[in-house]
Amino acid sequence: MLLHLDASARRDSISRRLSQSYAQTWRAAHPEKPYVYRDLAADPVPHIDEAWTELCDYVLEHQITDISRYREAVRTPAQERAWAVVEPLLEEVVAAEVVLIGTPMYNYSIPSSLKAWIDQITFPKMSLKGRSFVIVSARGGAYGPGTPRESVDHQERYLRDFLSGHFAVDDVTFFHAELANARLDPALAHLRLAHEESLATALRGVSEWAAG
Ligand SMILES: Cc1cc2nc3c(=O)[nH]c(=O)nc-3n(C[C@H](O)[C@H](O)[C@H](O)COP(=O)(O)O)c2cc1C
Numbered sequence: 001m002l003l004h005l006d007a008s009a010r011r012d013s014i015s016r017r018l019s020q021s022y023a024q025t026w027r028a029a030h031p032e033k034p035y036v037y038r039d040l041a042a043d044p045v046p047h048i049d050e051a052w053t054e055l056c057d058y059v060l061e062h063q064i065t066d067i068s069r070y071r072e073a074v075r076t077p078a079q080e081r082a083w084a085v086v087e088p089l090l091e092e093v094v095a096a097e098v099v100l101i102g103t104p105m106y107n108y109s110i111p112s113s114l115k116a117w118i119d120q121i122t123f124p125k126m127s128l129k130g131r132s133f134v135i136v137s138a139r140g141g142a143y144g145p146g147t148p149r150e151s152v153d154h155q156e157r158y159l160r161d162f163l164s165g166h167f168a169v170d171d172v173t174f175f176h177a178e179l180a181n182a183r184l185d186p187a188l189a190h191l192r193l194a195h196e197e198s199l200a201t202a203l204r205g206v207s208e209w210a211a212g
Contacts, residue, residue, distance in 0.1 A: 001033060001095045001096050001097055002023065002026050002035045002036070002098050002100060003038070003095075003098070003100065004019060004038070005038050005100065005101045005117065006037075006038075006040065006041065006102040007103045007117075008102065009041050010104075013138065014104075014138035014177050014180055015103055015177075018102060018136035021203055021207050021210070022134060022210040023100060025211050026100075026210040029210065029211055034095075036092050040111075040116070045085065045113075045116050045120050046085060046120075047116050048116075048119045051081065051082035052085075054078075054079055054082075055073040055074065055079055055082060056123055059073050059123050063125075065126070070083075070086075070123065085120060086120055093128065094128075098133075098134060099131055103135065104138050105139040108152050108155065109155055110155055126166070127168045129167070129168040131171070133171065133172045133173070134172075134209065135172065135175070136174075136176075136206055138180050140181030141178065141179065142198075143176075144178070156176070159172070160172055175202045175205050175206050175209070177199040178194075178195065179191045179195035180199075
């Protein structure tokens, strides 16, 4: 199953274009496999609440690492409501063979809509080992190796560290379309061609990767 998430607040969005391209190619290559789509910007998941933290604390205290047993943590009506939000999100990510995330860089990091999804689905000592994550992103600037802003890329860095550090996911692939601000900012007009090249390279890489 391919779980496809988008997080851009824009509809006319570069990260959506990249994720759409991946999803189309993957689905054509695997017509028999299910596909689930979530638009985290248009249809946001709520922030975790106090009842959610009670579920989380119970799972930790009782050393529940089997996701199918998390339901045991539900004891109150508020926890029941929190679980009603979490359960379908967890089912989707557990069922996924590939998790595709289309995300912009916002303020050196990820949009809060994506962070809200991560907060909802993350429990202590939870493993998602064996799944592939494909992250397709758009950024206003450039953050590649050797650039002055390399050290403030908390988008790739955060996702990579969290997926491997918490979920034991080692199969994570990133594609970035950079310098998107050159489309808008007259001061960056000289970088428009570089942006177009970055986008074309990302689009090519994404569809080759999706085709396997
Ligand atoms: C709220 C907001 C914050 C942003 N922060 C950054 C940033 O920190 N660094 C950067 O390079 N670009 C930043 N940008 C530019 C976006 O990354 C760029 O517009 C990108 O194309 C957004 O992805 P999208 O086209 O999929 O919406 C920001 C844009 C917005 C709207």
